Amino acid sequence: MKFSATFHDLTGKSVFISGGGSGIGEFLTEGFIAQGAEVAFVQRSDSAAFCDRLERTYGSRPLFIPCDVTDIEALQAAIHKAAEVNGDIEILVNNAAWDNRHPNEGFSVEDWDYMQAVNLRHYFFAIQAVIPGMRRQRGGTIVNYSSISYMMGNGGYAAYTAAKAGVTGLTRGLARDLGKDNIRVNALMPGWVLTDRQRELWVDEASLKAHIDRQCLKLEIPPEAMVEPTLFLASAASTVMTGQAVVVDAGVVVTG
Template sequence: MKLTAHFTDIRGQSVFITGGGSGIGAALTEGFVAEGAKVAFVQRSDATDLCDRLEATYENRPIFLPCDVTDVEALSAAMEETKRRHGAITILINNAASDNRHGLADYSVEDWNASLNINLRPHFFTCQKAAPDMRAAGGGSIINFSSISYMMGNGDYPAYVAAKSAITGLTRGLARELGPDNIRVNALMPGWVLTERQRRLWVTGEALQAHIDRQCLKQEIMPEDMVEPTLFLASSASRMMTGQALVVDAGVVVTG
């Protein structure tokens, strides 16, 4: 990964990433590894190959902890293991999500709860777990991945859109609560990032072209495009930014 900017204060910090083994998360893991951070991440699917590649490339192997983020106890245990091996987590990135499509009429209570258990609940409980150690360390940075989906009023996945809206509210509330402890909490709002999953399930030539036509910047947004904005929010370069929602969408939201 070729970075155009470097954030030297990230080197050596303990970083925890949810969903860090695929898609945007894998790019984030690589970006923080490249900057010399001590990275641990959780992922349901096996991510050993990613760890092998990053170790060979950067001589800095991340810790892969198999975990389903809907299991709060397992998620807490993974964070505790990260602390044991890397020291107290000072950078937390809540990235894991599932944007499965669904309608209104055929969605059950169980479906609703399952969606929020992936897309919202982990953000709260990872923050709850990390905050005491960040406080003891003199501060920290939390980046919650939201989405422009609710800002655009997107259809076809209302539970996901609701969760992403709630993440922004959670971010602002926690920024107020944790600010006195020098813990910054910001949201990152991606546009349509063309991960392998997106291409496999939802990208068509017509839909993609229509979306790019709405962007100010007429290029595809790649997972790697989320890395440096996240590094910026994690670093002291953004030390007086908290409670913010940083949009990285090639200019869709501002133009409609």
């Protein structure tokens, strides 16, 4: 992966990423490894081959812990294990999510609860698990992945858009609560990032063209385009930024 900037202060930092073995997450893991960070991540699917590649490329192997983020006990245990191996978590990236489309009729309470569990609930409990270690270090950084989907008023996946709006609210509330401990909490709001999953399930020529027509920048957004904005929010380069929702979407929605 090529970078236009290097964040030297991330070298040696203890980083934990949820969903760090696929989609945007795998690029985030590689991005932090390339900066010299000590990275641990959770992923449901086997990520051993991915870790092998990073070790060959960078001489550093991330700690992969198999985990379903909807299992809060297992997630918090993974965070504690990562802290034992790499030191107290200094940077937490809450990335894991599932943007499944669904009908409104026939969508059950169990379906709704699962979508909140996989897209919102684990963010709070991951943060809960890292707070004591961040306090011991007199500070830390949290980056929560939200989405512009709710800002655009997208339909077809109301449970997901509700959860992502919740991520932004969670970010702003916890930035206030944790600021006294020098813990920064920001949200990153991707646009339509063309991961393999997006291309397999939802990208077609007409829908992609229509979306790019709405962008100021007329280009496709690859997952690696999310890496450096995340590194920026994690690094001392953004040292007085907290409680912010940073849009990275090639210019679809406008904030401010």
